[in-house]
Amino acid sequence: MTSAENLQAFRRDGRIVVVGASLAGLRAAETLREEGFTGSLTMIGDELGEPYDRPPLSKQVLTGWVPAGNTKLPRRREIDAEWLLGVPADGLDLAANHVHLADGREVPFDRVLISTGVRARPWFVESEAALDGVFVVRTREHAEGLQRALAAGPSRVLVIGAGFTGSEIASICRERDIPVTVAELAPAPLVGALGAMIGEVAADLQRAHGVDLRCGVKVTQLEGDAQGRLRRAHFEDGTTIDADVAVVALGGIRNTDWLRSSGLAAGVWGIACDTGCRALDLNGLVTDDIFVAGDVARCPNPIYEYRLISLEHWANAVEQAGVAAHNMVSAQADRWPHLTIPLFWSIQFGVNIKSVGVPTFADEVVVTQGSVPDHRFVAAYGYRGRVTAAVSFNNAKWLDHYRRLIETAAPFPPPCPAPDQPADMKPVPVDFPGPVLLAQGATVVVTGHDPSERRVTAVRQHR
Amino acid sequence: MRRSGAGFRARSSQSLVVVEMRVVVDLSRCEGYAQCAFLAPDAFRMHGEEALMYDSNPDDAQRDRILRAAAACPVQAILVDRLEGRDAPTEASPS
Numbered sequence: 001m002t003s004a005e006n007l008q009a010f011r012r013d014g015r016i017v018v019v020g021a022s023l024a025g026l027r028a029a030e031t032l033r034e035e036g037f038t039g040s041l042t043m044i045g046d047e048l049g050e051p052y053d054r055p056p057l058s059k060q061v062l063t064g065w066v067p068a069g070n071t072k073l074p075r076r077r078e079i080d081a082e083w084l085l086g087v088p089a090d091g092l093d094l095a096a097n098h099v100h101l102a103d104g105r106e107v108p109f110d111r112v113l114i115s116t117g118v119r120a121r122p123w124f125v126e127s128e129a130a131l132d133g134v135f136v137v138r139t140r141e142h143a144e145g146l147q148r149a150l151a152a153g154p155s156r157v158l159v160i161g162a163g164f165t166g167s168e169i170a171s172i173c174r175e176r177d178i179p180v181t182v183a184e185l186a187p188a189p190l191v192g193a194l195g196a197m198i199g200e201v202a203a204d205l206q207r208a209h210g211v212d213l214r215c216g217v218k219v220t221q222l223e224g225d226a227q228g229r230l231r232r233a234h235f236e237d238g239t240t241i242d243a244d245v246a247v248v249a250l251g252g253i254r255n256t257d258w259l260r261s262s263g264l265a266a267g268v269w270g271i272a273c274d275t276g277c278r279a280l281d282l283n284g285l286v287t288d289d290i291f292v293a294g295d296v297a298r299c300p301n302p303i304y305e306y307r308l309i310s311l312e313h314w315a316n317a318v319e320q321a322g323v324a325a326h327n328m329v330s331a332q333a334d335r336w337p338h339l340t341i342p343l344f345w346s347i348q349f350g351v352n353i354k355s356v357g358v359p360t361f362a363d364e365v366v367v368t369q370g371s372v373p374d375h376r377f378v379a380a381y382g383y384r385g386r387v388t389a390a391v392s393f394n395n396a397k398w399l400d401h402y403r404r405l406i407e408t409a410a411p412f413p414p415p416c417p418a419p420d421q422p423a424d425m426k427p428v429p430v431d432f433p434g435p436v437l438l439a440q441g442a443t444v445v446v447t448g449h450d451p452s453e454r455r456v457t458a459v460r461q462h463r
Numbered sequence: 464m465r466r467s468g469a470g471f472r473a474r475s476s477q478s479l480v481v482v483e484m485r486v487v488v489d490l491s492r493c494e495g496y497a498q499c500a501f502l503a504p505d506a507f508r509m510h511g512e513e514a515l516m517y518d519s520n521p522d523d524a525q526r527d528r529i530l531r532a533a534a535a536c537p538v539q540a541i542l543v544d545r546l547e548g549r550d551a552p553t554e555a556s557p558s
Contacts, residue, residue: 052519053487053519055490056516056517056519059510059516060516060517060518060519063516065508065516065518066518066519066520070483070518070519070520071519071520072485072519072520073485073487073519074484074485074486074487074542074543074544074545075485075544075545076542076545077545313491314489314490314491315489315491315492318489343491344491345490345491345493347490347510347511347514347515347516349511350510350511350512350514351511351513351514352495352510352511352512352513352514352515354491376512394495394511394512394513394514395513396493396494396495396513397494397495
């Protein structure tokens with residue numbers, strides 16, 4: 001049989017398994033059917049219920065407006081799938097081509113899409129994480145529990161971590177008139193994603209809205225009472241703060257543990273893939289039948305020196321899922337590269353914060369339009385004299401302009417495109433926290449000497 | 464019943480069954496024109512000058528207004544369900 005005949009047979013009667021039934025998995029499944037795949041489609045997900053949207057969980061769900069169970073995603077079309085929900089996958093066998101489920105079942109496939117996403121990083125002491133009043137926010141059950149705790153009128157909420165999610169939750173607390181303390185290890189909120197200049201603006205924004213913001217501090221212990229309810233938190237400097245709710249917002253952990261012995265290039269950083277969304281194996285060789293999309297994928301981006309970048313962005317999950325699905329049912333010559341310029345948004349303290357590009361891929365930043373004190377401006381990020389990213393505060397209409405500058409490698413600093421040129425347009429160093437704050441550690445070693453025997457081996461991390 | 468837990472839910476003390484819509488806004492595309500908040504204020508609300516918050520699963524009673532809001536969006540960022548959850552998984556664990 002020719003490969004064209006093989007592809008036709010696969011498109012007609014093949015078996016595709018999607019592991020991870022959230023936004024990326026659902027959109028991929030819809031694209032597979034849209035592109036004419038008529039074989040069997042199996043959706044595997046560890047959560048029960050229909051695929052739902054997560055961004056509202058830290059926003060309109062926590063305000064009490066939208067019930068946590070009411071963010072189910074709209075469908076673009078029928079997908080005629082078999083849904084295996086409530087049981088996580090715990091292994092992938094590339095020799096036998098099947099997915100292993102935690103309850104012992106084995107699900108065979110011809111091609112598989114991995115879209116297992118991330119989970120919330122829990123508080124590091126299990127007994128303290130289990131205290132009544134300690135939350136993370138990733139699933140609708142999490143959001144529902146926290147919403148109830150906020151509705152009960154806590155005396156104070158402690159938010160640990162001032163990234164986007166932590167800042168959004170602090171904003172909701174203030175909107176609900178609940179006293180809130182935000183504890184952040186870095187020198188300012190959002191600094192790890194957007195740098196020191198925007199971090200300072202974000203800090204002003206929080207304080208102006210009555211947040212007790214404490215930066216450069218570390219929470220070391222969560223203390224409960226005899227009934228197992230959270231009472232106070234201890235800081236590294238020996239001080240304490242009384243709080244009956246704590247939200248641990250320390251980012252996510254990519255769900256790759258189940259792939260540990262699969263032979264794929266999977267680890268804490270995600271699953272490496274090519275721009276066609278095909279997974280790489282441990283040796284960095286591209287696989288044929290394993291595809292990756294969404295938060296768990298780590299994909300090279302040619303605009304950013306072909307660096308492998310993983311993005312926990314809604315729009316990236318949708319776009320990458322579409323490309324992956326298209327490529328799963330297409331011949332090599334018809335495949336598409338996932339060449340996206342990252343786009344991200346956050347809503348907090350009445351401000352719409354959006355970013356385009358990769359702000360961490362920069363050495364300088366400059367306010368190109370608007371006014372920082374009014375919280376309505378755009379800042380452009382540059383790397384070695386070209387525009388690589390932009391961040392807007394209540395100025396989203398301009399971001400598309402900056403996307404084009406990034407795509408065309410326009411010179412940095414760019415001119416102000418509008419009449420609202422700021423008085424001072426001097427670029428400043430972008431100033432991200434050093435690698436000590438961000439380091440992840442080694443995950444592989446190389447063995448063998450002869451080119452025919454050199455191989456990469458995964459290192460188990462002991463943490 | 465295949466549609467239970469998917470497109471229907473019981474509301475309030477009356478045993479009235481209401482179909483809910485599914486809505487998602489691509490907020491990476493949204494530029495805050497606020498047309499939707501004007502046309503379907505029960506489902507779309509502005510938070511500050513430019514940020515949008517919305518009800519993802521509003522009552523079907525709002526369908527006309529929401530479809531009008533989706534059509535009026537200058538950047539076409541609003542996606543409304545095309546099939547009311549007919550292809551949904553059951554809420555129970557699969558066998």
